[in-house]
Amino acid sequence: MFGKKKKLMAAGEDVRLKSQIGEAETFWDLMRRLAKENKLAVFSAVVILLFILAAIFAPFLTPYSYKDMDLLNRLSPPSGAHLLGTDEGGRDILTRMLYGSRVSLMIGVLPTLLGMILGAALGIIAGVIGGKTDAIIMRIADITLGFPSMLLAMLIMYTLGGGLMNVVLTLSLVNWASVSRIVRSEAIRLKQNEYVEAARAIGVKKRVILWRHILPNCLPTLIVLFTLNVPSSILTESSLSFLGLGIQVPDASWGLMVNMGRQFLYIAPWLSLVPSAAIMLVVLAFNFLGDGLRDVLDPHQKNQ
Amino acid sequence: MKQNIIKRLLQAVFVLLGVALLIFIMLRIVPGNPIATMMGEHADPATIERMTAEFGLDQPAIVQFARYLSGAVRGDFGTSYSLGRPVAALMRQAFGNTLKLAFLAALFAWILGITCGIIAAVKKNGLLDRLFMGLSLLGVSMPVFMVAMLLQYVFAFHLHWLPISGVDGLKSFILPAIALGWNSAGSVSRLVRSTLIEILQEDYIDTARAKGNRQMGVLLRHALRNAMLPVVTMMAIQISSLLSGAVITETIFSINGIGQLAVQAINGRDIPLLQGTALFSTAIVIIGNLLADCLYSVLDPRIRKEA
Numbered sequence: 001m002f003g004k005k006k007k008l009m010a011a012g013e014d015v016r017l018k019s020q021i022g023e024a025e026t027f028w029d030l031m032r033r034l035a036k037e038n039k040l041a042v043f044s045a046v047v048i049l050l051f052i053l054a055a056i057f058a059p060f061l062t063p064y065s066y067k068d069m070d071l072l073n074r075l076s077p078p079s080g081a082h083l084l085g086t087d088e089g090g091r092d093i094l095t096r097m098l099y100g101s102r103v104s105l106m107i108g109v110l111p112t113l114l115g116m117i118l119g120a121a122l123g124i125i126a127g128v129i130g131g132k133t134d135a136i137i138m139r140i141a142d143i144t145l146g147f148p149s150m151l152l153a154m155l156i157m158y159t160l161g162g163g164l165m166n167v168v169l170t171l172s173l174v175n176w177a178s179v180s181r182i183v184r185s186e187a188i189r190l191k192q193n194e195y196v197e198a199a200r201a202i203g204v205k206k207r208v209i210l211w212r213h214i215l216p217n218c219l220p221t222l223i224v225l226f227t228l229n230v231p232s233s234i235l236t237e238s239s240l241s242f243l244g245l246g247i248q249v250p251d252a253s254w255g256l257m258v259n260m261g262r263q264f265l266y267i268a269p270w271l272s273l274v275p276s277a278a279i280m281l282v283v284l285a286f287n288f289l290g291d292g293l294r295d296v297l298d299p300h301q302k303n304q
Numbered sequence: 305m306k307q308n309i310i311k312r313l314l315q316a317v318f319v320l321l322g323v324a325l326l327i328f329i330m331l332r333i334v335p336g337n338p339i340a341t342m343m344g345e346h347a348d349p350a351t352i353e354r355m356t357a358e359f360g361l362d363q364p365a366i367v368q369f370a371r372y373l374s375g376a377v378r379g380d381f382g383t384s385y386s387l388g389r390p391v392a393a394l395m396r397q398a399f400g401n402t403l404k405l406a407f408l409a410a411l412f413a414w415i416l417g418i419t420c421g422i423i424a425a426v427k428k429n430g431l432l433d434r435l436f437m438g439l440s441l442l443g444v445s446m447p448v449f450m451v452a453m454l455l456q457y458v459f460a461f462h463l464h465w466l467p468i469s470g471v472d473g474l475k476s477f478i479l480p481a482i483a484l485g486w487n488s489a490g491s492v493s494r495l496v497r498s499t500l501i502e503i504l505q506e507d508y509i510d511t512a513r514a515k516g517n518r519q520m521g522v523l524l525r526h527a528l529r530n531a532m533l534p535v536v537t538m539m540a541i542q543i544s545s546l547l548s549g550a551v552i553t554e555t556i557f558s559i560n561g562i563g564q565l566a567v568q569a570i571n572g573r574d575i576p577l578l579q580g581t582a583l584f585s586t587a588i589v590i591i592g593n594l595l596a597d598c599l600y601s602v603l604d605p606r607i608r609k610e611a
Contacts, residue, residue: 159334265457265461
């Protein structure tokens with residue numbers, strides 16, 4: 001059973017619920033509304049899409065190799081042949097940026113997704129089951145959130161060692177706690193709704209209620225959280241790689257490029273500044289898109 | 305209110321203990337004897353054994369954890385493997401720099417953030433509002449290392465106004481403080497703007513204006529005082545995250561602070577040093593959040609009465 005007995009909802013609550021459900025908008029209706037209301041979010045989505053396409057089609061977009069050196073052309077400034085200049089090994093920076101975007105975008109999306117799945121699962125379990133399970137999960141979340149996130153990431157990277165997969169794992173472990181807190185409170189709110197009460201009353205199993213009623217209703221919150229967590233994953237990865245604790249050579253990520261370019265800051269500032277600017281652009285785009293999505297998908301959060 | 309604060313306090317103590325345990329476990333999962341790893345392949349086995357015993361690493365994990373905890377409570381974090389000095393002494397030395405950096409960064413962020421926020425709110429949708437909000441958006445989305453390197457390149461390398469790196473008087477803290485505070489300035493100004501805009505629509509502001517108070521007086525005495533509530537809480541949280549989050553800034557500007565010490569510890573696989581700096585930074589954040597919570601309930605009479 002769902003723990004304590006729920007008080008019957010007040011009549012006013014009923015009206016509010018109905019107006020909330022209102023004319024049920026489909027996902028595509030919402031997206032259309034987003035496109036109409038928030039041009040900035042649409043523009044951001046286009047920017048993100050362009051970055052993704054660039055990452056996928058990197059080999060077709062550039063005549064250069066991302067790892068072959070050209071020592072005659074070391075540290076050359078941006079020019080017609082090398083639009084963004086070359087690095088200390090004479091490699092074309094634009095090419096390395098394109099290939100680096102594969103890692104950076106993957107690092108943005110994959111650990112956010114994994115952390116989200118873990119956090120959502122634990123959050124829903126905590127919220128729906130309650131009691132001791134809830135207490136244990138939430139205390140672990142408290143401890144995880146007690147750390148400054150960068151420090152936690154550094155500690156886990158120390159334990160696991162550098163490399164792409166370890167960065168993914170680390171960021172997932174850093175991400176889950178805040179997600180679980182939000183999803184838990186969402187689940188607690190949802191399970192007090194009348195349709196859940198009704199489902200429970202006619203004897204629907206807890207597991208089914210969880211899958212059919214609670215989880216789908218958490219999705220809008222999760223989508224918004226996802227878009228807003230991607231930039232923080234990208235930033236944490238770039239900071240880790242910047243400190244030499246993240247992605248290791250020969251893999252390339254934007255953060256690592258910033259790090260490698262740092263020693264040439266005074267003779268070839270573009271080495272570090274170009275990947276920094278790319279990080280900023282993607283972070284901005286995801287933040288705008290996340291804000292826009294929150295406004296249409298999660299109206300009750302907007303007012304908070 | 306008292307009960308609430310006691311509850312928070314207990315919670316904080318619990319989280320601190322959990323954090324200490326987690327740090328301890330994480331640093332010990334790494335396979336192999338840390339002393340052997342640190343001394344390299346060619347070390348003499350007898351020396352390794354002697355040092356392992358000296359650092360108490362031959363004891364069972366439980367004993368080690370108890371020792372580390374009781375030491376930490378007394379301010380004793382053991383001896384650094386790589387530097388051979390007590391971790392507490394190293395941290396005391398480094399903390400001075402981190403503290404200076406964090407407070408200057410906070411000062412920069414708050415002065416800039418609050419000023420821009422107020423102007424933006426008063427001139428809502430005007431040119432200055434748009435300009436400041438655009439800038440603050442840049443502030444919150446620029447990675448710290450980017451701001452730091454840009455400042456270093458322009459103001460230290462090109463214009464020679466300020467030192468490039470290292471610690472040499474207050475002057476050498478100016479660029480790092482701006483770099484570190486940049487993000488916070490962005491979020492403070494956005495928060496000040498949105499709170500102030502909301503408050504300026506309240507009835508009591510209209511009343512104050514109707515009574516014939518001057519614009520400026522209404523703004524400062526009535527609006528700003530109430531708008532400061534969430535801002536002060538945010539500031540309290542920010543100062544602790546600035547104190548613990550200076551890793552990148554300290555690395556770029558070669559400032560010998562807690563963050564740089566932690567990076568040094570990781571690179572040297574120096575467990576006591578890493579343990580000490582990690583526990584210390586986390587404790588600062590937890591205590592900072594606790595204080596922010598208490599501050600909020602003291603400042604806000606609504607919460608004060610409720611609890």
